Amino acid sequence: MNNLKIKNIYRKKEIKKLGSVLILIFNFSFLISNWFFSGCVTTKPVVKSGYNFSNIKKVAVLRFAGNGGVTVSNEFISQLLAAGVNIIDRTDIENISNVTLSGIDVVISGNVIEYNQSNKLLVFKDKNNLIISDRVYPVSGTTIVPEGYVHGLNDANIFSVSASVSVFAKIIDVSTGEVVWSDSKSYEALDITTAVGQLVSSFKRGLKNSWKELK
Amino acid sequence: MKNLILELNLSQKLRIINCIILFFVFIFCFFSHSAYSQDISEKVSEGNRLIKEKKYEEALKVLLDARGLDVKSPHPDTSLGILFLMKDDLAEAEKYFKSAEQKNPELVAVKYLLALLYEKKGDKENSVKYWSMLLKNTDFRDTAKKHIKYLEEMK
Numbered sequence: 001m002n003n004l005k006i007k008n009i010y011r012k013k014e015i016k017k018l019g020s021v022l023i024l025i026f027n028f029s030f031l032i033s034n035w036f037f038s039g040c041v042t043t044k045p046v047v048k049s050g051y052n053f054s055n056i057k058k059v060a061v062l063r064f065a066g067n068g069g070v071t072v073s074n075e076f077i078s079q080l081l082a083a084g085v086n087i088i089d090r091t092d093i094e095n096i097s098n099v100t101l102s103g104i105d106v107v108i109s110g111n112v113i114e115y116n117q118s119n120k121l122l123v124f125k126d127k128n129n130l131i132i133s134d135r136v137y138p139v140s141g142t143t144i145v146p147e148g149y150v151h152g153l154n155d156a157n158i159f160s161v162s163a164s165v166s167v168f169a170k171i172i173d174v175s176t177g178e179v180v181w182s183d184s185k186s187y188e189a190l191d192i193t194t195a196v197g198q199l200v201s202s203f204k205r206g207l208k209n210s211w212k213e214l215k
Numbered sequence: 216m217k218n219l220i221l222e223l224n225l226s227q228k229l230r231i232i233n234c235i236i237l238f239f240v241f242i243f244c245f246f247s248h249s250a251y252s253q254d255i256s257e258k259v260s261e262g263n264r265l266i267k268e269k270k271y272e273e274a275l276k277v278l279l280d281a282r283g284l285d286v287k288s289p290h291p292d293t294s295l296g297i298l299f300l301m302k303d304d305l306a307e308a309e310k311y312f313k314s315a316e317q318k319n320p321e322l323v324a325v326k327y328l329l330a331l332l333y334e335k336k337g338d339k340e341n342s343v344k345y346w347s348m349l350l351k352n353t354d355f356r357d358t359a360k361k362h363i364k365y366l367e368e369m370k
Contacts, residue, residue, distance in 0.1 A: 122297070122324055124259065130293060130324040132354075156264035159297055162331060187365070188358065190300065190331045198334070198365070205368055 045183035045206045051173070053180075053211035060088040060104045062096070064167065068115030068192070069094070072167055075200040076108055083204060083214045096172055106180070107172045113184070114166035117192050124157035132161070163192035165199055181210065255281050259290045266298050274298055289315035289322060296328065305336050323352050330362065339366050 059080060064072045073091045081087050088104060096107050123131040166186035173180050185202055189195035208214045223231075258281035265274035275298060282291040292315035299308035309332055316325045330345035346362045349355040 120327075122293075122328070124263065124290060124293070130289070130322050132324040132327050156260050156267060159263070159266075161297070161300075161328060187361075188331075190328075190335050194335050202365055202368070 045181060045209075047210050048178060048180040051180045051210075054213055056085075056105045056211065056213075058086045058088060058104050060090045060107045062107060062109040063091040063094050064110050064112050064169075065094050066112035066115065068112045068165065068196070071115075071192075071196055072110075072112055072165070072200065075196050076169075076203075079197075079200050079204050080108075080214075085214070096174075096177075101174045104174050107174060108169065109172070110167060110169035112165065112167050114164060114186065115192070116164045118160035119164035119188050120160070120162040122159045122161040162188050162190060163195045164188035165192065165195045167199060167203075169203055181207065183207075255284045255288055255290070258284065259294055262291070262294050262298075266294065266301060269301075271298060271302060287318055289318040289325065292318065293322075293325060293328075296325075300328075300332070305332060308332060309336075323349065323355065327355060330359075334362065334366070339369060342366055 061073050061077050061080070063069050070091055077087050077089055077091075090107075094109065096109065121133045123133055125131055164186065165188075166184070168182070168184040170179050170182040172178065183203060183206055185199055185206075187195050187199040187202065189198055204214065258277055262274045262278035262281060265271075265277060275295070278291045278295050278298065281288075282295070285291075292311045296308045296311035296315065299305075299311065309329070312325055312329050312332065316322065316329065319325075326345050326348050330342055330349060333339075333342035333345060343363055343366050346359040346366070349359040350363075352359075
């Protein structure tokens with residue numbers, strides 16, 4: 001009888017220990033995921049220390065990989081050209097290995113992580129009530145999934161009102177093959193063209209800190 | 216029943232008639248109001264459908280009618296704002312979104328649209344103003360912070 005009681009006490013202690021370990025694991029994973037997701041939103045550009053951006057005279061812009069890659073590349077071309085950079089348009093290729101490198105100092109390439117033309121939805125609900133939704137949302141028996149094909153957009157009272165784009169970009173020095181700058185950003189705007197324009201403009205402003213000659 | 220009515224004095228009869236009139240007035244008000252609300256909702260839905268079909272002139276007519284039905288409802292104004300966004304007429308879109316905001320200042324959706332609209336127009340001051348309002352809303356806090364940071368970098 002006594003043995004049974006002692007066994008029960010030990011078992012309870014073990015359960016408590018296991019519980020506290022599980023809580024610790026949960027808290028730790030929550031912290032890690034929180035750090036990871038907040039990090040995705042506010043990344044800082046990474047620059048190779050000591051690299052002299054003033055030596056860059058001619059830049060080749062490649063096609064960014066992923067959906068919307070050509071649009072992003074073209075925006076880089078327009079904005080860098082406006083900033084006084086000599087540009088070679090190589091949006092026909094994605095990889096540096098395929099580039100004819102003569103006369104080119106650096107290559108700009110990267111990939112489009114997200115290219116979402118229906119980022120947020122405006123839902124006309126009951127009288128006097130409007131909702132902005134960016135998640136699965138049940139409206140009068142319809143489920144809206146605001147990614148890719150948007151279920152519910154056939155409903156007259158649901159409009160896609162913003163677009164979002166997320167891009168990773170890098171600059172590779174052709175003579176060494178080294179990555180000398182990289183950055184990733186995401187942005188949302190009323191439409192995808194505005195979102196891409198603002199995103200690339202933000203890249204350019206970040207790049208200006210290292211590349212002083214950019215106008 | 217006939218005897219009962221005869222037995223009632225004049226004041227009692229008048230009271231009953233008053234009650235009956237009040238009852239019918241109540242019924243009339245209740246149903247006319249719900250029919251009226253339904254009417255404006257249907258008009259807005261029809262206007263929205265026409266916008267989606269890119270029949271902008273027809274949509275404009277229907278939504279202006281809806282606007283006249285209830286000057287206090289922000290829905291027709293919001294739809295009109297969307298219509299002009301589709302036509303890329305940012306000045307008109309702004310006018311109707313501002314009107315919707317005046318009718319219901321609590322509508323976060325309209326503030327979000329105005330923040331994006333001013334950003335597209337390049338009006339940093341107003342865009343920051345609307346994003347700052349959205350900082351109070353937990354669903355928009357992170358987005359608003361990011362946009363304010365972006366706009367401040369532009370200065």
